[in-house]
Amino acid sequence: MSGHAGIATAPARHRRPEPPHRTGGDRVRTVVRGFGEVLLTLGLVALLFLGYELYITNWFSAMKQRDATAALDDRWSNPRGTVDRPVEGDGIAKLRVPAFGPDFDFTVLQGTGADTLASGPGHYVDTAMPGEPGNFGVAGHRVGDGAPFNDLDLLQSCDAVVVETRDTWFVYRVLPLADEAAGWTSGKGATPQCRGVTPLPEPYPEVPGQQIVMPWQGEVINPVPGGSEAQLPPEQQDSLITLTTCHPRFSAEQRLIIHGVLTARYPKDGPRPPALADGLRG
Amino acid sequence: MYAWIWRQLPGPTAVRVVEALLLVAAVVALLLFVVFPWVDPRLPFNDVTTG
Numbered sequence A: 001m002s003g004h005a006g007i008a009t010a011p012a013r014h015r016r017p018e019p020p021h022r023t024g025g026d027r028v029r030t031v032v033r034g035f036g037e038v039l040l041t042l043g044l045v046a047l048l049f050l051g052y053e054l055y056i057t058n059w060f061s062a063m064k065q066r067d068a069t070a071a072l073d074d075r076w077s078n079p080r081g082t083v084d085r086p087v088e089g090d091g092i093a094k095l096r097v098p099a100f101g102p103d104f105d106f107t108v109l110q111g112t113g114a115d116t117l118a119s120g121p122g123h124y125v126d127t128a129m130p131g132e133p134g135n136f137g138v139a140g141h142r143v144g145d146g147a148p149f150n151d152l153d154l155l156q157s158c159d160a161v162v163v164e165t166r167d168t169w170f171v172y173r174v175l176p177l178a179d180e181a182a183g184w185t186s187g188k189g190a191t192p193q194c195r196g197v198t199p200l201p202e203p204y205p206e207v208p209g210q211q212i213v214m215p216w217q218g219e220v221i222n223p224v225p226g227g228s229e230a231q232l233p234p235e236q237q238d239s240l241i242t243l244t245t246c247h248p249r250f251s252a253e254q255r256l257i258i259h260g261v262l263t264a265r266y267p268k269d270g271p272r273p274p275a276l277a278d279g280l281r282g
Numbered sequence B: 001m002y003a004w005i006w007r008q009l010p011g012p013t014a015v016r017v018v019e020a021l022l023l024v025a026a027v028v029a030l031l032l033f034v035v036f037p038w039v040d041p042r043l044p045f046n047d048v049t050t051g
Helices: A024-077 B002-008 B013-042
Strands: A091-096 A105-110 A134-139 A160-164 A168-174 A210-213 A239-247 A254-267
Touching: A024 A091, A024 A105, A024 B013, A160 A239, A168 A239, B002 B013
Parallel strands: A134 A239
Antiparallel strands: A091 A105, A091 A160, A160 A168, A168 A254, A210 A254, A239 A254
16 A cells, blocks of 8 residues: 555544545445445345255244144144134144154145245145045145155155044055056065055056156146046045155256055054054165 | 445444444344245245146
8 A cells, every 4th residue: 555645744643544535546446346245245145045045944934833733733632623624724634754754743734825835734725635535635845944845755655654633544655656567566566565555546547656747737636646637436536645845956847746545544542553663764 | 335334333343343243133134034035935946836
């Protein structure tokens, strides 16, 4: 830094120097510096937003999920609790995937609005309720907001998806994957875990355990997944479960879909379903 | 910009540091509790439903 040659007064100690006369160059420097500071600030804000999406929404979501679970437990333990049709945001069931560990335990809420999904997995209101014939459709976040369906892509055929309602445990198991359907009965289908799991019979179209579809393919949550609504009368429909989330992770270009079929039901005044003890995937 | 804000803060340096930290905290809180929750549902990467 060079001295201020134009200033003739003696340097005044303990006093701020008079602001030097601003030149055109100073003004340019100020503008360029301000521009750089704005860019740095935007970068920091973007980083903060990333942290918000990936971590902080999980904290908010965990609080809402806790409240929803407490409200549901309260309703279940109240003997006079009515069984009216739930309204959007009400807890309706608990969802467990033993392959994801014993702490994978989410209260499923009624509806798939943004606020509902920020509290936990949401039930598509027009689809069947747990255990009913038809298709129990559930959507969940894969990134942020608790990310209940973060690892959905890791599910294998015959993995249990256990749904707990007020009085019943429903054990669904993931259908055979697309490349397993041929030779299922002599192959993986023969293992004890896969009892009750077979490729769905006619008139069901091919319903693989896992598929990736485009966002507008709402037919995956139909009572006959991938088929038309009226293909099969309700009393002949299998009880299915369909989980949907975004794909690939961090994107919403496609949807990851898991289909399962009901293989067992246990009244809650009896023993807990053995499927809950299915081990973690090694 | 930041130099200008610093010059507007009253008080000696120690007080200014506290004021600056409070300002940063206020901006971060505004972002986390107001701006980001508003922006979030408008972004395309969180759609998990079909149809």
